[in-house]
Amino acid sequence: xxxxxxxxxxxxxxxxxxxxxxxxxxxxxxxxxxxxxxxxxxxxxxxxxxxxxxxxxxxxxxxxxxxxxxxxxxxxxxxxxxxxxxxxxxxxxxxxxxxxxxxxxxxxxxxxxxxxxxxxxxxxxxxxxxxxxxxxxxxxxxxxxxxxxxxxxxxxxxxxxxxxxxxxxxxxxxxxxxxxxxxxxxxxxxxxxxxxxxxxxxxxxxxx
Amino acid sequence: xxxxxxxxxxxxxxxxxxxxxxxxxxxxxxxxxxxxxxxxxxxxxxxxxxxxxxxxxxxxxxxxxxxxxxxxxxxxxxxxxxxxxxxxxxxxxxxxxxxxxxxxxxxxxxxxxxxxxxxxxxxxxxxxxxxxxxxxxxxxxxxxxxxxxxxxxxxxxxxxxxxxxxxxxxxxxxxxxxxxxxxxxxxxxxxxxxxxxxxxxxxxxxxx
DNA sequence: CCATGTCGATACCGTAGTCGGCGGCGCAGG
DNA sequence: CCTGCGCCGCCGACTACGGTATCGACATGG
Numbered sequence: 001x002x003x004x005x006x007x008x009x010x011x012x013x014x015x016x017x018x019x020x021x022x023x024x025x026x027x028x029x030x031x032x033x034x035x036x037x038x039x040x041x042x043x044x045x046x047x048x049x050x051x052x053x054x055x056x057x058x059x060x061x062x063x064x065x066x067x068x069x070x071x072x073x074x075x076x077x078x079x080x081x082x083x084x085x086x087x088x089x090x091x092x093x094x095x096x097x098x099x100x101x102x103x104x105x106x107x108x109x110x111x112x113x114x115x116x117x118x119x120x121x122x123x124x125x126x127x128x129x130x131x132x133x134x135x136x137x138x139x140x141x142x143x144x145x146x147x148x149x150x151x152x153x154x155x156x157x158x159x160x161x162x163x164x165x166x167x168x169x170x171x172x173x174x175x176x177x178x179x180x181x182x183x184x185x186x187x188x189x190x191x192x193x194x195x196x197x198x199x200x201x202x203x204x205x206x207x208x
Numbered sequence: 209x210x211x212x213x214x215x216x217x218x219x220x221x222x223x224x225x226x227x228x229x230x231x232x233x234x235x236x237x238x239x240x241x242x243x244x245x246x247x248x249x250x251x252x253x254x255x256x257x258x259x260x261x262x263x264x265x266x267x268x269x270x271x272x273x274x275x276x277x278x279x280x281x282x283x284x285x286x287x288x289x290x291x292x293x294x295x296x297x298x299x300x301x302x303x304x305x306x307x308x309x310x311x312x313x314x315x316x317x318x319x320x321x322x323x324x325x326x327x328x329x330x331x332x333x334x335x336x337x338x339x340x341x342x343x344x345x346x347x348x349x350x351x352x353x354x355x356x357x358x359x360x361x362x363x364x365x366x367x368x369x370x371x372x373x374x375x376x377x378x379x380x381x382x383x384x385x386x387x388x389x390x391x392x393x394x395x396x397x398x399x400x401x402x403x404x405x406x407x408x409x410x411x412x413x414x415x416x
Numbered sequence: 417c418c419a420t421g422t423c424g425a426t427a428c429c430g431t432a433g434t435c436g437g438c439g440g441c442g443c444a445g446g
Numbered sequence: 447c448c449t450g451c452g453c454c455g456c457c458g459a460c461t462a463c464g465g466t467a468t469c470g471a472c473a474t475g476g
Contacts, residue, residue: 013315015322019227086294107221114223146421159402161463175423181465182421191431192464193401194367200408201415207408354453369431383455385433390453392433399463400432417476424471432463438456446449 004031005122008051010042010068011035011084012060016107020055020084023111030118039063043071046079052122056101058085058092059206066095073100080121084114089203090139093132104128143186145204152179154205157196212239213330216259218250218276219243219292220268224315228263228292231319238326247271251279254287261330264309266293266300267414274303281308288329292322297411298347301340312336351394353412360387362413365404 009020009032017035024030034045038060046054054072058065065083072079082103083096093104102121105114113129120127128136145153155165162180166173180192187202189195199205217228217240225243232238242253246268254262262280266273273291280287290311291304301312310329313322321337328335336344353361363373370388374381388400395410397403407413 013224013227014319015227015231015315015317016221016223017227018230018319019221019223019225022226022230023223107223109222111222111226148422156401157405159398159405161399163463171422172424174425177465178423181467184465190367191369193364193404196401196405197365197367197415207405351452356454371431379454380456382457386455389433389435419474419476421474422472425469427468428466430463430465432461434461435459437458439454441452441454443451444449446447 004029005053005118006031006033006049006051007118008033008042008045008049008054009035010037010039010045010055010060010065011057012037013057016057020114023114024118027115030115037061039065039068042068043075046072047075050076052080053118054079054081055084055118056081058083058088058096066092066099069096069099069101082117082121089201090136091144092203093128093136094144095203097126097128102126104132106132139202145183145186145199149179149183149186150199150204152176153183153196153199156180156192157199157205212237213261213326214239214241214257214259215326216241216250216253216257216262217243218245218247218253218263218268218273219265220245221265224265228322231322232326235323238323245269247273247276247279250276251283254280255283258284260288261326262287262289263292263326264289266291266296266304274300274307277304277307277309290325290329297409298344299352300411301336301344302352303411305336310334312340314340347410353391353394353407357387357391357394358407358412360384361391361404361407364388364400365407365413 007024007030009017011017021032024032033051034049036042036045040063042056056065056069069081072081080102081100082105083101084105084107086107096104103117105117109129117127151169152165155168162176163173165176184195187195187198189198196205200207215232215238217225219225229240232240241259242257244250244253248271250264264273264277277289280289288310289308290313291309292313292315294315304312311325313325317337325335359377360373363376370384371381373384392403395403395406397406404413408415
């Protein structure tokens with residue numbers, strides 16, 4: 001290990017970054033070369049340092065992790081990014097992997113799993129731990145929501161009746177009903193309220 | 209500083225505990241005496257070590273932080289506990305402070321804020337940073353939801369119609385309608401779906 | 417070309433949400 | 447003490463909205 005793995009760490013929690021730094025400092029073959037607190041910094045720091053591996057949180061201010069990931073991969077198709085998040089649901093994980101993530105870890109992971117994943121990803125492997133893979137697999141057969149459906153659901157979540165959603169999106173209320181029907185079928189929800197909580201749990205929607 | 213502040217650190221994220229440990233290790237007047245990963249460990253470790261200050265996450269497996277906090281304070285009314293959480297909404301913060309927390313910090317806090325709060329709390333002060341205080345103050349005039357109302361809302365969140373909520377709670381459907389009316393008034397929600405998302409945001413309900 | 421997403425409609429029924437009113441229980445303050 | 451007051455529970459009637467079913471249509475893109 002003459003040349004250590006150069007790691008970029010992106011997380012809006014300063015405490016979490018300290019934790020990551022402390023853990024990686026104990027590994028002889030790893031070195032944190034830069035840290036950032038939001039998506040914009042992630043893109044800038046990646047361009048500047050070209051790290052071997054980037055640890056990236058989702059849910060950050062200014063620019064979310066998925067968008068940052070896409071931009072990083074657009075600038076450097078070889079970029080190796082491991083998403084390290086609290087919990088996003090299977091939909092977010094799928095979105096991250098589709099956007100080119102090489103790993104998807106939860107912050108509840110063991111430290112050994114983190115350093116292990118960094119080494120595997122640096123070696124060119126894609127690695128998603130078993131627990132997360134199973135989560136994803138459990139919903140692999142489910143049709144994902146379309147962008148439009150998510151848009152509709154986001155408005156429903158904040159209490160808009162169908163008619164107002166329709167106005168907002170400049171379509172008829174009947175169209176919204178059709179969308180809601182499809183959404184509830186896909187999510188196997190009993191009603192619109194249930195659809196929203198399922199979508200939150202699975203990561204199609206975020207709070208706020 | 210001949211006798212350092214003895215700190216107990218409770219968080220289900222091993223990475224976060226590492227971060228806390230790394231930060232406190234740099235402070236000459238602080239010392240982490242034990243770490244735990246859930247509420248039950250929190251209670252046991254507090255009884256065993258009698259730390260000066262306990263850092264406590266909410267949202268942990270086995271026993272949540274609020275219940276652990278209550279048990280710790282029941283065993284030792286002098287226990288100084290700082291809640292350190294991702295974000296729970298004002299309702300959770302209020303619940304924590306009512307349960308006897310001496311501080312309420314977000315994991316997004318600056319490191320300086322954490323060590324500062326530990327020193328203040330150890331000195332006997334109650335300390336809640338400005339950002340959080342304002343959050344709480346913004347809803348101080350709002351009437352909180354009753355236990356019963358939360359119970360109703362929890363069932364509504366998973367798609368139960370009023371009639372089934374009524375059966376579940378062995379009351380009439382009209383009673384549930386009354387509860388829902390009161391809930392929506394208190395939360396200023398437009399409908400039941402909105403009520404659920406507001407309750408999630410403010411920490412009256414948790415996902416899952 | 418055909419699958420998919422988007423949009424639209426009609427009609428029916430059940431549920432949600434509003435309004436106003438009623439009663440009992442337990443607890444803190446005059 | 448008993449008087450509120452808050453919480454819980456209950457009722458009926460009315461209106462609005464949600465959810466179902468079953469259609470049809472058009473554009474895009476693999």
